[in-house]
Amino acid sequence: MPETQFLERILFSEEQLATRVHELGRQISADYRGKKPLFVGILRGCVLFYADLIKNISVDCTLDFMCLSSYSGTGSTGQVRTMLDLRESIQGRHVIIVEDIVDTGLTLDYLMNHLKDRGAASIEICCLLDKPANRKVNVTPKYVGFSIENEFVIGYGLDYNELYRNLPYIGVFKKQ
Ligand code: 5GP
Numbered sequence: 001m002p003e004t005q006f007l008e009r010i011l012f013s014e015e016q017l018a019t020r021v022h023e024l025g026r027q028i029s030a031d032y033r034g035k036k037p038l039f040v041g042i043l044r045g046c047v048l049f050y051a052d053l054i055k056n057i058s059v060d061c062t063l064d065f066m067c068l069s070s071y072s073g074t075g076s077t078g079q080v081r082t083m084l085d086l087r088e089s090i091q092g093r094h095v096i097i098v099e100d101i102v103d104t105g106l107t108l109d110y111l112m113n114h115l116k117d118r119g120a121a122s123i124e125i126c127c128l129l130d131k132p133a134n135r136k137v138n139v140t141p142k143y144v145g146f147s148i149e150n151e152f153v154i155g156y157g158l159d160y161n162e163l164y165r166n167l168p169y170i171g172v173f174k175k176q
Helices: 014-031 047-055 106-118
Strands: 007-012 038-043 062-072 075-084 094-102 122-130 143-147 170-173
Touching (some): 007 014, 014 047, 014 122, 014 143, 038 047, 047 094, 075 106, 094 106
Parallel strands (some): 094 122, 122 143
Antiparallel strands (some): 007 170, 062 075
16 A cells, blocks of 8 residues: 555545546446547546546547646646647547546646647547636536545545555645
């Protein structure tokens, strides 16, 4: 088990996450029947959520990934960069971006601008967590696991300086 002295409290247990991700998978499957969506995971925070989500997708789909970077420690650097781009063309595809958490919205705003001229049939956002209180730009995810307060969270893919992604639950990070 990872060291957890940096944990203030557990916000969502493994069971709560599994239940909600199952619901999201069912909803997306119903919405995308016959559309063969492309799930674009935003590395690295999405990994646990992404894997669990696609296990709950019951329509044909394909998978791809991007890696963007903007965070350092518990604060956004405000500068988003593409570290890894898509392998597949999104021309004519129904794209679902899978993100761990939307905070200021700057990362997804950058991503939507980056993808908008690539000819997708549709692009929607599915995020596990949403922190609407901290939004700086207008980004509206269609599928949201949970809305949370403006607290820094770790676990289930979310890191603090690359640690704690392997926690099976989501917890609030304890400030030093
Ligand atoms: P945004 O650009 O919306 O401010 O931030 C998006 C990215 O910041 C997320 O994909 C995530 O990597 C990181 N981030 C935002 N809030 C948190 C948080 O509470 N905990 C962690 N671990 N990362 C966060």
